[in-house]
Amino acid sequence: xxxxxxxxxxxxxxxxxxxxxxxxxxxxxxxxxxxxxxxxxxxxxxxxxxxxxxxxxxxxxxxxxxxxxxxxxxxxxxxxxxxxxxxxxxxxxxxxxxxxxxxxxxxxxxxxxxxxxxxxxxxxxxxxxxxxxxxxxxxxxxxxxxxxxxxxxxxxxxxxxxxxxxxxxxxxxxxxxxxxxxxxxxxxxxxxxxxxxxxxxxxxxxxxxxxxxxxxxxxxxxxxxxxxxxxxxxxxxxxxxxxxxxxxxxxxxxxxxxxxxxxxxxxxxxxxxxxxxxxxxxxxxxxxxxxxxxxxxxxxxxxxxxxxxxxxxxxxxxxxxxxxxxxxxxxxxxxxxxxxxxxxxxxxxxxxxxxxxxxxxxxxxxxxxxxxxxxxxxxxxxxxxxxxxxxxxxxxxxxxxxxxxxxxxxxxxxxxxxxxxxxxxxxxxxxxxxxxxxxxxxxxxxxxxxxxxxxxxxxxxxxxxxxxxxxxxxxxxxxxxxxxxxxxxxxxxxxxxxxxxxxxxxxxxxxxxxxxxxxxxxxxxxxxxxxxxxxxxxxxxxxxxxxxxxxxxxxxxxxxxxxxxxxxxxxxxxxxxxxxxxxxxxxxxxxxxxxxxxxxxxxxxxxxx
Amino acid sequence: xxxxxxxxxxxxxxxxxxxxxxxxxxxxxxxxxxxxxxxxxxxxxxxxxxxxxxxxxxxxxxxxxxxxxxxxxxxxxxxxxxxxxxxxxxxxxxxxxxxxxxxxxxxxxxxxxxxxxxxxxxxxxxxxxxxxxxxxxxxxxxxxxxxxxxxxxxxxxxxxxxxxxxxxxxxxxxxxxxxxxxxxxxxxxxxxxxxxxxxxxxxxxxxxxxxxxxxxxxxxxxxxxxxxxxxxxxxxxxxxxxxxxxxxxxxxxxxxxxxxxxxxxxxxxxxxxxxxxxxxxxxxxxxxxxxxxxxxxxxxxxxxxxxxxxxxxxxxxxxxxxxxxxxxxxxxxxxxxxxxxxxxxxxxxxxxxxxxxxxxxxxxxxxxxxxxxxxxxxx
Numbered sequence: 001x002x003x004x005x006x007x008x009x010x011x012x013x014x015x016x017x018x019x020x021x022x023x024x025x026x027x028x029x030x031x032x033x034x035x036x037x038x039x040x041x042x043x044x045x046x047x048x049x050x051x052x053x054x055x056x057x058x059x060x061x062x063x064x065x066x067x068x069x070x071x072x073x074x075x076x077x078x079x080x081x082x083x084x085x086x087x088x089x090x091x092x093x094x095x096x097x098x099x100x101x102x103x104x105x106x107x108x109x110x111x112x113x114x115x116x117x118x119x120x121x122x123x124x125x126x127x128x129x130x131x132x133x134x135x136x137x138x139x140x141x142x143x144x145x146x147x148x149x150x151x152x153x154x155x156x157x158x159x160x161x162x163x164x165x166x167x168x169x170x171x172x173x174x175x176x177x178x179x180x181x182x183x184x185x186x187x188x189x190x191x192x193x194x195x196x197x198x199x200x201x202x203x204x205x206x207x208x209x210x211x212x213x214x215x216x217x218x219x220x221x222x223x224x225x226x227x228x229x230x231x232x233x234x235x236x237x238x239x240x241x242x243x244x245x246x247x248x249x250x251x252x253x254x255x256x257x258x259x260x261x262x263x264x265x266x267x268x269x270x271x272x273x274x275x276x277x278x279x280x281x282x283x284x285x286x287x288x289x290x291x292x293x294x295x296x297x298x299x300x301x302x303x304x305x306x307x308x309x310x311x312x313x314x315x316x317x318x319x320x321x322x323x324x325x326x327x328x329x330x331x332x333x334x335x336x337x338x339x340x341x342x343x344x345x346x347x348x349x350x351x352x353x354x355x356x357x358x359x360x361x362x363x364x365x366x367x368x369x370x371x372x373x374x375x376x377x378x379x380x381x382x383x384x385x386x387x388x389x390x391x392x393x394x395x396x397x398x399x400x401x402x403x404x405x406x407x408x409x410x411x412x413x414x415x416x417x418x419x420x421x422x423x424x425x426x427x428x429x430x431x432x433x434x435x436x437x438x439x440x441x442x443x444x445x446x447x448x449x450x451x452x453x454x455x456x457x458x459x460x461x462x463x464x465x466x467x468x469x470x471x472x473x474x475x476x477x478x479x480x481x482x483x484x485x486x487x488x489x490x491x492x493x494x495x496x497x498x499x500x501x502x503x504x505x506x507x508x509x510x511x512x513x514x515x516x517x518x519x520x521x522x523x524x525x526x527x528x529x530x531x532x533x534x535x536x537x538x539x540x541x542x543x544x545x546x547x548x549x550x551x552x553x554x555x556x557x558x559x560x561x562x563x564x565x566x567x568x569x570x571x572x573x574x575x576x577x578x579x580x581x582x583x584x585x586x587x588x589x590x591x592x593x594x595x596x597x598x599x600x601x602x603x604x605x606x607x608x609x
Numbered sequence: 610x611x612x613x614x615x616x617x618x619x620x621x622x623x624x625x626x627x628x629x630x631x632x633x634x635x636x637x638x639x640x641x642x643x644x645x646x647x648x649x650x651x652x653x654x655x656x657x658x659x660x661x662x663x664x665x666x667x668x669x670x671x672x673x674x675x676x677x678x679x680x681x682x683x684x685x686x687x688x689x690x691x692x693x694x695x696x697x698x699x700x701x702x703x704x705x706x707x708x709x710x711x712x713x714x715x716x717x718x719x720x721x722x723x724x725x726x727x728x729x730x731x732x733x734x735x736x737x738x739x740x741x742x743x744x745x746x747x748x749x750x751x752x753x754x755x756x757x758x759x760x761x762x763x764x765x766x767x768x769x770x771x772x773x774x775x776x777x778x779x780x781x782x783x784x785x786x787x788x789x790x791x792x793x794x795x796x797x798x799x800x801x802x803x804x805x806x807x808x809x810x811x812x813x814x815x816x817x818x819x820x821x822x823x824x825x826x827x828x829x830x831x832x833x834x835x836x837x838x839x840x841x842x843x844x845x846x847x848x849x850x851x852x853x854x855x856x857x858x859x860x861x862x863x864x865x866x867x868x869x870x871x872x873x874x875x876x877x878x879x880x881x882x883x884x885x886x887x888x889x890x891x892x893x894x895x896x897x898x899x900x901x902x903x904x905x906x907x908x909x910x911x912x913x914x915x916x917x918x919x920x921x922x923x924x925x926x927x928x929x930x931x932x933x934x935x936x937x938x939x940x941x942x943x944x945x946x947x948x949x950x951x952x953x954x955x956x957x958x959x960x961x962x963x964x965x966x967x968x969x970x971x972x973x974x975x976x977x978x979x980x981x982x983x984x985x986x987x988x
Binding site for chain 1: 616680681682683684685686695696697816817819820821822823824826827829898899901902905906909912913914916917918919920921922923924925926927930931933934935937938940941943944945947948950951959966974978980
């Protein structure tokens, strides 16, 4: 995530120094093909793919590529909307189809981006892991020969024994939680903040876990939908489901054995204000069974946000509506149709449309006939129906009304072709007319309608409510969740922990005194390393008190020239973009306080371990 | 989940009044911040503020019994090849008491703040902060009473989300001040942003205080939405800081070229009083880096909720998609910060883009795109 690719030192650098200065476990980048022939080019391409720059571009592309899917209807979410869109944009549709814009998230180009990204990630993370394991097994990098070259540096003279000073530094660093190594050459090397890289690696590996969870879910899950009218039951088989989408490892044969009976449905709506009619509560009251024994029933409620877990499946409450109950009698007075028929809601106030298909009407005038009714169910019909037309005013059934028109002829249900139960195929049907006009009836519960031309009667007996459910079997959630939780933990480690090195070296100078040098290295993002080094040095002066003369000019450590160190771990581009100093403080002695320094050290996330 | 059936109309009304009061107070605070900037431009823009100078004196005084003190000066290499020093002094007889630490010869010196060296400006600035606190109290009262009026979490629609979102923005700013950060210069843009947010909320997004649709009856509302609100407030603050960084950086470039005005003809004194470009850049990075794990958590909490509500934890619903886009954009920004050739301005542009995605996810997706997250309560 963060302290990634730092530039490898250029030129004939001291090898150990270079090693010490590389805080990151990331591989160094190369800009041109190395080696020869195809292998060289392949290696170069691989390096490019796994480089941060390309990863960055892929990340950016991924975010851009996700956009069209949110603006264009997607088959996976709402295939009906896709069809409507296609019908409205005839000329664009073939282009969009070619570009897979109706299935963005499973399209070739979207997949290509994220697969490349994950390959790039693997190519970066796996070597980094080995490198990090190596770092953990090795000692902290040895102190560079010239500590003044380090970004943060302090030194003073003392009369204490150099070996004692080194030992004291070892102890103090250890107490501060550093991994410390006492070098034979008389220096102490220490490193801290490994959790940063641990977090970084954990986060990126978690992304693979998330991907695995996704993949498993899409390979082994299935989902079906079912509309159940109150009073009716349902058992979890393909024949009973209205629709079913399976996957490679979960087909309609794998459906979990259970069933339930819908005993009732509760819906509450806002009755006033600017959100009138907005639903406030939905609950489906059911009794369910599992396995083959459908007599042992358990009571349960299914609400939005509270699915019911039965066996390996979850049952979600998705929608609800009304099913008018009608009785149809034929010309002879025989009941040919009776019961509730589900109508589908068209708006928030549950203006519902639907059809009643009377397949077994019998014969009329010696000819086999079928009847079809098309209509509206209005839970709360308007008083001024003539002006408003069939529109419900409120979703609850306060003033129910059924509006019907009738057709006679051949419904086409005997043709063997599957039919939409919510639509009439009027190809072989004639609409019944009365006085030259389309015959239409507006019925209140209990009212009947004598069909024209002696086709019989229709009675609107009342209504039932129905609820629609999604039955979903989705494994792999636990993998994805674990991945997600690890990703957050990893992020916290990689963003809030700072990895840094401190070296202390005490040596005897030619004039017989002891020179104590301390240096630190961290990402330049934070000034904390300077503070930490200062604190350590102040503490260390208990063991190695600075000689009197030195405390006046602590900045001039002996013969060493006061450092003009360069920032090693930084890229050169930083220098170009760094702002120029506006001015220098008025006095040399003046020490600007760090405490109220405001924006230079704001809520610093990188300071906490 | 227990639901109170009704709506306490008195409390709902109080909430509305409090929002308007908060807006009025914020408006006055905004003017006060403007006065602070105006007065500050009249005083000479000295780089070191009064506080700092007086602190230096304290240090000098403390250094008098220098014989008994421990003192360390750390040389710090800065990015542009210069050096700064940090001095830490401890009185020997007072144990490890650190008297001061400080930097000299800083490569990038922070400006003194909006008030400059003007005492009048400083006074007005302090008044502005007090007004901001008052506004925040009224604002918090509005959010709480809105919640109490229906006995639920007060972020069930766009209006309520906006109110809470504006509040976290102000609280993020006040939090910086409480943490003793010199961030008063952030006051004016924060006031502008919060007034814009609340103005939109009361004029376009307003809905009466009511109970929630069944889809929102979940304790995840408290977790998922509140973290989204907190992220939004902080990201807004980071966004403002990034903008100022870009401006300051441009000003520095122009100053190096010998031009005397800031970008877009802005007066130089405004930019001189702001913190150094590197400080602004660092501040915006830190806020973004701090929020990023929280934003990750927001998305994951949303996915868990989606699993409970709709049966699938990820369905590429527009809101989900845009959260994802925002997340990836911020991830790209964090990576860019660590990539050679992308640091600085380019990374800052990515941060701006990422925040615009966040804003679009809130305003654009709710208003223009229908999806399963359509609880906005607007048109």
